[in-house]
Amino acid sequence: MEAAAEPGNLAGVRHIILVLSGKGGVGKSTISTELALALRHQGKKVGILDVDLCGPSIPRMLGSQGKAVHQCDQGWVPVFVDQEQSISLMSVGFLLENPDEAVVWKGPKKNGTSDEHMATMEALRPYRPLGALVITTPQAVSVGDVRRELTFCRKTGLQVIGVVENMSGFVCPHCAECTNVFSRGGGEELAQLAGVPFLGSVPLDPELTRSLEEGRDFMQEFPKSSAFPALTSIAQKVLNGIPALFS
Template sequence: MGTAAGPGNLAGVRHILLVLSGKGGVGKSTISAELALALRHAGKKVGILDVDLCGPSIPRMLRAQGRAVHQCDGGWVPVFVDQEQSISLMSVGFLLENPDEAVVWRGPKKNALIKQFVSDVAWGQLDYLVVDTPPGTSDEHMATVDALRPYSPLGALVVTTPQAVSVGDVRRELTFCRKTGLQVLGVVENMSGFVCPHCAECTNVFSQGGGEELAMLAGVPFLGSVPLDPELCGSLEEGRDFIRDFPKSSAFPALFSIAQKVVSQAPARLS
């Protein structure tokens, strides 16, 4: 089986989902965190691997910052979000002595840590491993795809915001997926309008429809639009479970629908 901390650590992972975008600031970490929560509420066991090494925000979003990573016979034990251990996390944020410390590393050191995250984290049995990636089509992307490829079917969720500037950059991410052989499960349009907390009217701050048009032109599924919702933003800031606490929010059905499509489509598209 290779090394003791090698293939065995991902042997129990059924599906690996990479959350990608050719652009920063489109909300990949938001979609990763909320997708994991929605999958958990659908009865799935989920892990999140945060390979955004320079901006590890997942621990804060799931109220796990400051937790320690421990060793076991199989490598690093991921940090569990809940008592039931239905969501587990691994992030460089857990390895920094000071949370304000900048990760000023050259490519080889970043790539080595990504490989270690893949081979040396004892994930156990997971239905889904959600991988939150950094912006662009960088070295870290290639290191992540190359390290994960031998272990499990890989699928990509591509995140964009509606405006043409974002969609143009994200189109290049779809090219990256084709070149690296990643199966695109679909496009998610994030920040699709702003929901007024007082009257619930939705204003299209960043225009609309760019994500759906991109999916149509690329011939991949459109998974849905998630509006800018102050309740969702507040939930992420405070590390709360948005799917549980805000079921009447306008972002709730969008996020839940995306998770349901992943559950129903991922096994077929990744087989």
């Protein structure tokens, strides 16, 4: 988060999107990873800053676990996920000597969730972030927490690009039937109440889970998956909304 405050570090970045929730375990890393892959397949270059300090999982999701970052005069050099260098990634996970090592920070290095969000916002404010992608799951307890995150965005002047409902039903690997394990519609209702766009629902899909665990490109390898059209649609809506967000 502090690196963003250095002048020039983000000079070549055209659009900055924050993926937020206000609740753990809703799939921020999953949506961030799949959105990056979807945008890459649409010809975009994407950089991911994984600020999950205690459970950095995106390096594994992108098959980059164990790679090393290097330091230069301008700071840390991110890891390129693919040979084309279309996705770059920076994560605290690259700074640990082994994947089982824990990050033990306290005091000024590790604050509460709101403090971390405020620190991120203040560091990025000079670069005019495009907005926030807010992730929820269908359950009422998740929707309640995410409602407070939308309030945070409003109070800090961060525009909400849209709400994504993750884990919206479970896709049977045998018959492809989608069952609403938790519930459905909480994310869409939340978006309507808050007056922000609803970008779509992403079901729990065993193929998506397997691709994340194995660090494979889900967008390329599982085009017939039930989660595929949902993720590609969300990515397209983000791209379509960019001109309007600048007006």
